[in-house]
Amino acid sequence: MRKIVECVPNFSEGNNRETIEAIAQAIKETPGCTLLDVDPGKSTNRTVYTFVGDPDAVVQGALNSARVAREKIDMRVHKGEHPRMGAMDVCPFIPVANVTMDECVAISKTFGRLAAEALGVPFFLYEAAAVEDYRRKLPHVRKGEYEGLAERLKEPEWKPDFGPAEFIPQWGATATGARSFLIAYNVNILGTSNQAHRIALNLREAGRGPDKPGRLKEVKGMGWFVDEYNLAQVTVNLNDYKVTPIHVLFEEVKREAAALNVGVAGSEIVGLVPLASILMAADFYMEKENLFILDEDQKVRLAVERLGLNSVAPFDPREKIIEYRVAGERNEPLADMSLRAFIEEVASRSSAPGGGSVSAAIAAMGAGLGAMVGKLTYGVRKFESVDAQMRKNIPPLHDASARLIPMIDADTTAFNDFMEALRMPRGTDAERTVRAERMQAGLKKAIDIPLTTMKLGDGAWDAFCEVARYGNPASRSDVEVGARALETGIWGAYKNVMINMADITDNAFKTRITQEAEAIVNRAARKCAEVLEILEAR
DSSP, X not given: OOOEEEEOOEESOSSOHHHHHHHHHHHHTSTTOEEEEEEEETTTTEEEEEEEEOHHHHHHHHHHHHHHHHHHOOGGGOOOSSOOSBSEEEEEEEEEESOOHHHHHHHHHHHHHHHHHHHOOOEEEEETTOSSGGGSSHHHHTTTTGGGHHHHTTSGGGOOSBSOSSOOTTTBOEEEEEOOOOEEEEEEEESOXXXXXXXXXXXXXXXXXXXXXXXXXXXXXXEXXXXXXXXXXXXXXXXXXXXXXXXHHHHHHHHHHHHTTOEEEEEEEESOBOHHHHXXXXXXXXXXXXXXXXXXXXXXXHHHHHHTTTSSSOOOHHHHBHHHHHOOSOOOTTTTSOHHHHHHHHTSSSSOSOHHHHHHHHHHHHHHHXXXXXXXXXXXXXXXXXXXXXXXXXXXXXXXXXXXXHHHHHHHTTTHHHHHHHTSOOSSHHHHHHXXXXXXXXXXXXXXXXXXXXXXXXXTHHHHHHHHHHSOGGGHHHHHHHHHHHHHHHHHHHHHHHHHHTTOOOXXXXXXXXXXXXXXXXXXXXXXXXXXXXXXXX
């Protein structure tokens, strides 16, 4: 459930190794940031950095790198083949995991404001963060480049979103915003570059021109021949993999190639990909082939095999999938304890772990019992008649149990922000105002954790009812215990939501969250009763 944002700042320096390394070091040394790639170009005189982190960390990493660029890059002497208008030319933020595009828009605005204030330079918002449509596309924002920037900044319609509306010769200007994750993807063709290009023209969004568009949205592509591999490739950029996923592109290339009597020999991903894009492919092939797979690593293996991602170079998920690449040591000390140690820790003379962590653990075990009964029913010869029901209802129970486990530790750390706010200075009115705002934000975060526990548990009820209805009758008591445990876990999380609600001053927030929590806890009582009634009637 960790939030991962990618940041890809482009700096107008591709030759000076000292400057390139200094910017990289600034990112590396930012807590919470993982630098994934540094790609300098000599002819473009430009370096592209790729790093990831949580929302707060990526903002700080981008700020730290921009400070170095402010000191070391002088646009007055810059020459290069790539269009550019500033020392940090562009700085997009991209949602990778558990983050929305709207959140990335907010992140880019925070960064733009803070960087403009700290550096005294102009920043423009583009793509999803753009306030005006005419500023949405980067080429429009960058029109005239650095050389035309001084005159452009005099025009009222090109007043920067942040920073001074004046030309800063050493820096220029920067565009920041939010965009979708771009996947560079190649499908291997056992044919010619001409055949590969014909396929690309049929599929890419631009097609063969305005009058002959291609079939797939958010796809740019062409065909070429790769001497190193001795094969042709349809090479594409998937600008939004949620619009055109990897597997859709791959299957469409296969279809086009078959029409040309040309073979397809797997594919390759250039750079990194989000886990979600690989799991989307796995889900597609599972449905297509009527497969039932629960474990994530097996789903990844299926996608790698069906897409032929090992065809020209090894595809190591630990290196190619962003979430795996940045995964460090799991910070779940409570969940990683033995059961005995956890219970003893709960029973110790300490307020944490407390009721919230225990509620998450109980809810996880409740959903886990439901998943267990489903798995003990599925694939058993005498229960084959209910295989379809089990295939449908095991995954939500399995997933709920897995996602509830991290909430055990999350609840214990939920008050960290609130406690930090308590320690803030309060000597002046301004300090007291900031402290109060931070305390309220901390309380809302502390409420969000048990509310999330409630939501995760709530999502398991319908599947629980189906397992009660069709599951192995020998496991009846397991279903009963599981349902009671899930209800108790949700009830306990509800109590943690409400006890923290007392000091919330935002009445609209209080009303909305209270109503949501009450609906979930009431539904839990009803659904638990329904599970028990189903079992009693069997």
